[in-house]
Amino acid sequence: MADIRVQAGPFDLGREMDRFEAAVSGAGAVVSFTGLVRDEGGRLEAMEIEHYPGMTERAVAAIAAEAERRWRLAGCLVVHRHGRLGPGERIMMVATAAPHRADAFAAAEFLMDYLKSRAPFWKKEHGASGKAWVAARDADEDALRRW
Amino acid sequence: MADIRVQAGPFDLGREMDRFEAAVSGAGAVVSFTGLVRDEGGRLEAMEIEHYPGMTERAVAAIAAEAERRWRLAGCLVVHRHGRLGPGERIMMVATAAPHRADAFAAAEFLMDYLKSRAPFWKKEHGASGKAWVAARDADEDALRRW
Amino acid sequence: MIDVLYFAWVRERIGVPKERVETEAPTVAALVEELRAREERYAMAFADLAAIRVAVDQELAGFDAPLAGAREVAFFPPMTGG
Amino acid sequence: MIDVLYFAWVRERIGVPKERVETEAPTVAALVEELRAREERYAMAFADLAAIRVAVDQELAGFDAPLAGAREVAFFPPMTGG
Numbered sequence: 001m002a003d004i005r006v007q008a009g010p011f012d013l014g015r016e017m018d019r020f021e022a023a024v025s026g027a028g029a030v031v032s033f034t035g036l037v038r039d040e041g042g043r044l045e046a047m048e049i050e051h052y053p054g055m056t057e058r059a060v061a062a063i064a065a066e067a068e069r070r071w072r073l074a075g076c077l078v079v080h081r082h083g084r085l086g087p088g089e090r091i092m093m094v095a096t097a098a099p100h101r102a103d104a105f106a107a108a109e110f111l112m113d114y115l116k117s118r119a120p121f122w123k124k125e126h127g128a129s130g131k132a133w134v135a136a137r138d139a140d141e142d143a144l145r146r147w
Numbered sequence: 148m149a150d151i152r153v154q155a156g157p158f159d160l161g162r163e164m165d166r167f168e169a170a171v172s173g174a175g176a177v178v179s180f181t182g183l184v185r186d187e188g189g190r191l192e193a194m195e196i197e198h199y200p201g202m203t204e205r206a207v208a209a210i211a212a213e214a215e216r217r218w219r220l221a222g223c224l225v226v227h228r229h230g231r232l233g234p235g236e237r238i239m240m241v242a243t244a245a246p247h248r249a250d251a252f253a254a255a256e257f258l259m260d261y262l263k264s265r266a267p268f269w270k271k272e273h274g275a276s277g278k279a280w281v282a283a284r285d286a287d288e289d290a291l292r293r294w
Numbered sequence: 295m296i297d298v299l300y301f302a303w304v305r306e307r308i309g310v311p312k313e314r315v316e317t318e319a320p321t322v323a324a325l326v327e328e329l330r331a332r333e334e335r336y337a338m339a340f341a342d343l344a345a346i347r348v349a350v351d352q353e354l355a356g357f358d359a360p361l362a363g364a365r366e367v368a369f370f371p372p373m374t375g376g
Numbered sequence: 377m378i379d380v381l382y383f384a385w386v387r388e389r390i391g392v393p394k395e396r397v398e399t400e401a402p403t404v405a406a407l408v409e410e411l412r413a414r415e416e417r418y419a420m421a422f423a424d425l426a427a428i429r430v431a432v433d434q435e436l437a438g439f440d441a442p443l444a445g446a447r448e449v450a451f452f453p454p455m456t457g458g
Contacts (some may be wrong), residue, residue, distance in 0.1 A: 013164050206434075
């Protein structure tokens with residue numbers, strides 16, 4: 001069963017990983033992905049993340065359930081923040097655990113590809129020169145085709 | 148430049164990730180892999196890891212340099228333990244940071260595939276029914292062919 | 295009556311995050327036509343439908359999705375999570 | 377004179393982790409033949425060369441690798457790191 005949290009506050013990656021690894025004891029392989037706010041060479045002041053409460057949790061749960069159906073996993077964890085974040089802050093994390101590393105890697109990359117383009121989050125950059133919504137990248141949409 | 152450590156003592160994954168992420172500020176994507184001692188349903192008492200001091204550091208550095216040549220990375224970190232470990236303990240970790248997640252994922256998986264079969268470590272399992280060296284898996288050797 | 299939600303720049307153009315709409319529109323596309331006809335801000339927000347995604351009752355859907363029985367429709371740009 | 381190192385079950389069969397060997401062997405394969413001829417424990421350790429990997433001066437090498445100038449040769453089973 002996936003552990004999914006959408007929250008405004010920060011999370012402690014080390015504590016999350018310690019808890020996750022303890023919960024999936026028996027799995028030999030754990031993969032994590034952490035997304036960070038880039039500082040864009042100092043031009044970014046803040047990243048604002050909007051989401052769709054209710055749908056977000058449903059969409060992430062559906063994506064995680066699909067990962068658990070496709071690969072042999074011992075567990076997966078998704079934590080995604082919303083609200084206003086500063087440069088260098090962690091936006092989100094996923095972690096996957098599996099008996100074998102290939103499953104853990106594939107599932108983590110699958111989760112990321114789907115979270116990018118199919119979970120209802122939107123990013124707005126606040127910089128010295130103004131504010132702008134981040135545009136979806138064609139590469140992110142293309143990344144879904146391989147699964 | 149890769150950060151590489153081979154050590155007998157445990158490492159704190161959270162602290163390693165905090166330090167690594169701080170050192171690669173500017174990268175938006177960080178991937179980690181953690182290898183854990185499986186408990187094999189309670190049958191494993193300890194995992195003993197032997198290595199080849201001197202060659203280990205050289206081999207890991209060469210693998211990391213190759214990853215940094217192949218992908219656009221902001222950094223990579225490898226920590227690998229040796230000696231006697233108990234069930235559930237972390238054997239090793241890699242972390243990769245990159246501007247884009249595809250590079251971070253590919254480099255982390257490449258590092259793991261090469262560390263498995265080309266870095267001079269050997270594992271011996273101590274169980275209730277005796278001790279046995281872990282045999283190399285054909286799947287691990289096959290995994291190198293895709294790179 | 296249906297709850298209509300807007301997110302990101304769609305919300306900013308329309309000026310509200312959510313409103314209750316009295317409608318008999320059979321599909322999402324028909325609802326969009328009704329909204330467009332209301333005021334300029336809706337016409338602007340829905341000027342390029344290729345740039346807009348839709349969810350009906352919190353599930354992604356197309357503009358041709360039926361609205362019969364739906365409680366909630368949302369309009370937003372392509373998602374940028376992760 | 378060359379340092380010869382053994383790891384994992386190769387080390388256990390030979391009984392020492394390291395020894396200095398007086399040899400004029402031109403290749404790793406020739407060194408293996410000399411060792412095999414010494415004592416039963418070497419013959420046992422080197423019974424199946426397909427199960428053994430070699431490093432010359434801490435770089436992976438083949439059994440046909442030359443030993444001229446080499447300071448250190450190591451024999452071990454396939455690696456199982458990670």
